[in-house]
Amino acid sequence: MKLLLQRNNPASIFTPRRRFVQGLIGGGVLAAISPWVRAAVTPLGLTPTGSAPVLSGTEIQLTVAETPVNFTGKMRLATTINGSLPAPTLRLREGEMVTIRVTNRLPVATSIHWHGILLPFQMDGVPGISYAGIAPGETFTYRFRLQQSGTYWYHSHSGHQEQTGMYGAIIVEPRDGETIRADRDYVVQLSDWTDENPERVFAKLKVQSDYYNYSKPTVGDFFRDVSNGGTAAALDKRKMWNEMRMNPTDLADLSAATYTYLMNGTTPAGNWTGIFRPGERIRLRFINSAANSFYDVRIPGLTMTVVQSDGVNVEPVTVDEFRFGPGETYDVLVEPKDEAHTIFAQSMDRSGYARGTLAVHAGLEASVPALDKIEWLTMADMMGSMAGMNHGAMPGMPGMDHASMNHDMSGMDHGAMPMAHDMDKMAHGAMSMDHSQHTMKDNPLAKPSTKVRHANTEYGPSTDMRVDMPRTSLDDPGIGLRNNGRKVLTLADLSTIGGPLDPRGPERELELHLTGNMERYTWSFDGLEFGSSTPVHFKHGERVRVILQNDTMMTHPMHMHGLWSELETVEGEFQARRHTIPVQPAQRISFLVNADALGRWAWHCHLMFHMHAGMFREVVVS
Amino acid sequence: MSGFGHKGVKICKTLIALVAIAGFQPVWAQSGQTMAAMDHGEMNQQGGSAPADARDPHAYADGNTLESGEYAQSGPRQLRLADEHNFGSLLVDRLEHIKTNDGANSTAYDLQAWFGRDYDRLVIKAEGDYTKGKLQEARSELLWGHAVANYWDAQLGVRHDSGVGPNRSWLAFGIQGLAPYWFEVDATAYLGENGRSALRVATEYELLLTQRLILQPRAEFNFYGKRDVVRNIGSGLSDGALGLRLRYEFSRQIAPYIGVERVEKFGQTADMARDAGERAGETRWVAGLRFWF
Numbered sequence: 024m025k026l027l028l029q030r031n032n033p034a035s036i037f038t039p040r041r042r043f044v045q046g047l048i049g050g051g052v053l054a055a056i057s058p059w060v061r062a063a064v065t066p067l068g069l070t071p072t073g074s075a076p077v078l079s080g081t082e083i084q085l086t087v088a089e090t091p092v093n094f095t096g097k098m099r100l101a102t103t104i105n106g107s108l109p110a111p112t113l114r115l116r117e118g119e120m121v122t123i124r125v126t127n128r129l130p131v132a133t134s135i136h137w138h139g140i141l142l143p144f145q146m147d148g149v150p151g152i153s154y155a156g157i158a159p160g161e162t163f164t165y166r167f168r169l170q171q172s173g174t175y176w177y178h179s180h181s182g183h184q185e186q187t188g189m190y191g192a193i194i195v196e197p198r199d200g201e202t203i204r205a206d207r208d209y210v211v212q213l214s215d216w217t218d219e220n221p222e223r224v225f226a227k228l229k230v231q232s233d234y235y236n237y238s239k240p241t242v243g244d245f246f247r248d249v250s251n252g253g254t255a256a257a258l259d260k261r262k263m264w265n266e267m268r269m270n271p272t273d274l275a276d277l278s279a280a281t282y283t284y285l286m287n288g289t290t291p292a293g294n295w296t297g298i299f300r301p302g303e304r305i306r307l308r309f310i311n312s313a314a315n316s317f318y319d320v321r322i323p324g325l326t327m328t329v330v331q332s333d334g335v336n337v338e339p340v341t342v343d344e345f346r347f348g349p350g351e352t353y354d355v356l357v358e359p360k361d362e363a364h365t366i367f368a369q370s371m372d373r374s375g376y377a378r379g380t381l382a383v384h385a386g387l388e389a390s391v392p393a394l395d396k397i398e399w400l401t402m403a404d405m406m407g408s409m410a411g412m413n414h415g416a417m418p419g420m421p422g423m424d425h426a427s428m429n430h431d432m433s434g435m436d437h438g439a440m441p442m443a444h445d446m447d448k449m450a451h452g453a454m455s456m457d458h459s460q461h462t463m464k465d466n467p468l469a470k471p472s473t474k475v476r477h478a479n480t481e482y483g484p485s486t487d488m489r490v491d492m493p494r495t496s497l498d499d500p501g502i503g504l505r506n507n508g509r510k511v512l513t514l515a516d517l518s519t520i521g522g523p524l525d526p527r528g529p530e531r532e533l534e535l536h537l538t539g540n541m542e543r544y545t546w547s548f549d550g551l552e553f554g555s556s557t558p559v560h561f562k563h564g565e566r567v568r569v570i571l572q573n574d575t576m577m578t579h580p581m582h583m584h585g586l587w588s589e590l591e592t593v594e595g596e597f598q599a600r601r602h603t604i605p606v607q608p609a610q611r612i613s614f615l616v617n618a619d620a621l622g623r624w625a626w627h628c629h630l631m632f633h634m635h636a637g638m639f640r641e642v643v644v645s
Numbered sequence: 646m647s648g649f650g651h652k653g654v655k656i657c658k659t660l661i662a663l664v665a666i667a668g669f670q671p672v673w674a675q676s677g678q679t680m681a682a683m684d685h686g687e688m689n690q691q692g693g694s695a696p697a698d699a700r701d702p703h704a705y706a707d708g709n710t711l712e713s714g715e716y717a718q719s720g721p722r723q724l725r726l727a728d729e730h731n732f733g734s735l736l737v738d739r740l741e742h743i744k745t746n747d748g749a750n751s752t753a754y755d756l757q758a759w760f761g762r763d764y765d766r767l768v769i770k771a772e773g774d775y776t777k778g779k780l781q782e783a784r785s786e787l788l789w790g791h792a793v794a795n796y797w798d799a800q801l802g803v804r805h806d807s808g809v810g811p812n813r814s815w816l817a818f819g820i821q822g823l824a825p826y827w828f829e830v831d832a833t834a835y836l837g838e839n840g841r842s843a844l845r846v847a848t849e850y851e852l853l854l855t856q857r858l859i860l861q862p863r864a865e866f867n868f869y870g871k872r873d874v875v876r877n878i879g880s881g882l883s884d885g886a887l888g889l890r891l892r893y894e895f896s897r898q899i900a901p902y903i904g905v906e907r908v909e910k911f912g913q914t915a916d917m918a919r920d921a922g923e924r925a926g927e928t929r930w931v932a933g934l935r936f937w938f
Contacts, residue, residue: 144716149724150723150724151718151722151723151724152718152724154718155718155723156723225727226732226734227897229727229732229734229763230732230734230736230937231897234897237856238856239853239856240853241853241854241855241856242852242853242854243854243855265825265826265827266825266826267690267691267825268796268823268825268826268827406690476699476700477695477699477700478699478700478701478702479695479699479700479701479702480695480702481695481699482692482693482694482695482699483792483794483795484763484764484792484793484794484795484797485763485764485795486795487691487795487796488690488691489690489691490690491690533705534700535705540795542795542796542823543763543792545728545763547728548702549700549702550702551702552726552728552763553711553724553726553728554725554726554728554729555728556702556711557702557703557705557706557709557710557711558705558706558709558710558711558714559705559706560705560706560707560708560709560714621716622716623716623717623718634726635726635727636726636727636728637726637727637728639726641709641711643709643714643715643716645709645714645715645716
């Protein structure tokens, strides 16, 4: 029953063809399970997957328990809410007070966090910060008034329970009626599943951090590069990586070597299908509920009009593809032209994909694209604007074989965008002095500072690299998506309708760096894991600028609980209101926070394995 | 330690130099400079030491801690992430059958285990070989490992030698980590009774022929500060091994291998071997299993 797909790899006798488990087609496979396992299964059999049941109203009961699932041919216990995976979709109304009772039928403590929802901190659901968690057998009553509308989600904040199935969608209907018109409305919740015990997976990464990376540079790759570009270029391409002991294919900690990628709890072979009638306009509410996977989402043959991000409406922008990390949501409108269209969500490391179909009736399929080729991280990902500037300034320089060169060269396909990108970088680098002199006279906080200030704790064993000249532009779609011939959404394309929450500028500026040591598999802020950190204090009522600089080679989706993160440009102009902001390698971004919610809040990387490793801070608003 | 001779001093100096070369400042200064040479002026992206005006990572706390301050949960801190948990692993890097050209057979093991946290851990190292069911030579170490730089741990502890001849005990101090270009390096200096001193340096490299087929060159050298006749060890460079093992990773954790290794005794140690009618060097064929859990 295990379906295998061989990656379309033109390469080689050197690398074994990597296989990616597409999973089982359906859930009704109890007959294939040995009797002793069957006996242990609830009378209802396997956990229902696919589109989740919908719960609405102001009084909701949720029960957390372990229920059996089978995604790969192996029976496993998932942690589920009301026995479904994903958990029920909660359809709520803005302005209403909701009461949600959560009963824990697990042998261990649990919790539910309402991701992106503004509420009193005691209701936020983070054990040890908001409350004590929910002990086995106990019921916790959450009560809060919905102050917002849009697409959100909820998940466990205890142990690895989110990885094992505890996630569901929240749709909050606007008080004054929906402004986004669509004939149909589907939640498309992406996640990742492993048959392994996630704690064991984590322990393996502590021993060998590239355990699940089967795309490492090989001798074969080297000789291919030699034959393509000569020995000097092939050596040069590897020099920096090898000196720094870093891996250019370190795109995801966990790959299809352990993950099966799910769309609405359904494997690629299972093919979750959303039905439509020809001519309809469909709203797809994409939620990345994966524990550790960035997805690149597209629907071949259709453009997607992004109308909402993290629950907040944005000026519509039409794209072919978008990348999003765990925690982020995008609502898009599509108007299918054919009878069937594939929703294709490949993992950032190109080891596998989640897949579903929009079709006029069940059973139809459209072709499924091949996974894109793996692209090595570039100098820009490693060194920030330095690489870009250098290449930008010397576009004709021979013998440069860095991937960022392609950046410029293939820019032709895309109009002037990538070029402007580089120019932008150059301008910042070259004129930062002017900027600071200017702004000093007026308001020193009008623009985020560009002077890099590393923490004194970034020079020890916890940190494997520091970026001295970060990238500050927001218009880079990221590694593997640059100049791929498709229009890919970037942060620069997002513009929240209605502007910022507050016209005030920031009263002060905080700078924190995202840090890690891949070899040791440690992740932190400012080189300090959670256990050795102190909270970040915001004064109640202040508007503050937070600068996040990524001193690692991975993209981190940074989620601050309880408070909006209002992303701004390097010029200090408001861009978009988010609850989860992806920060690319060697990138420096900034956002403003209205510290209007008293209490203690979690702030962390939403790659769960990074969070567990310690890329986690407490925020105190008092 | 009264008889700590000048050879011992020399070996310690060698060790310090080695530590400096392999582990500390010069390594990343070098990588930083190389990058600088490639692109721009001053830059130093790895390691180094914090400048005086580096940011204080606690500057934003305003007196709050995880346990205290407004809105903190009462009682002992409940939220503890993996940085405050212990992990552990046992790697059997070599468990192999050895056959020499003249037909002698033996079995060797080389393992390393650790237990603890990211930056502080208990480390056990053991290496030895059996011939005809009899332990010939074994080295067992119990160390405390402490992270001193991004890719380097310093280790401090004891070593015990057993096998043919009298047992020996040593104090051990060394470094273990990853040098630029991905060389695994393990260098330890030892001080024993009666002024004995020793230095052991081992390095491994992994060349990925494919994602699962891996060629592993390995080198090891032992130095002794003082002659130890009853254990057939002379002073100076005593022995070394250069090996090449080809393994196939059925999984990351289980990989059978085959290989060839040249072992050589040097100087006084070689003389002693020859006097005893043994060869000073030999080529060995090995087949074994590498695994960890």
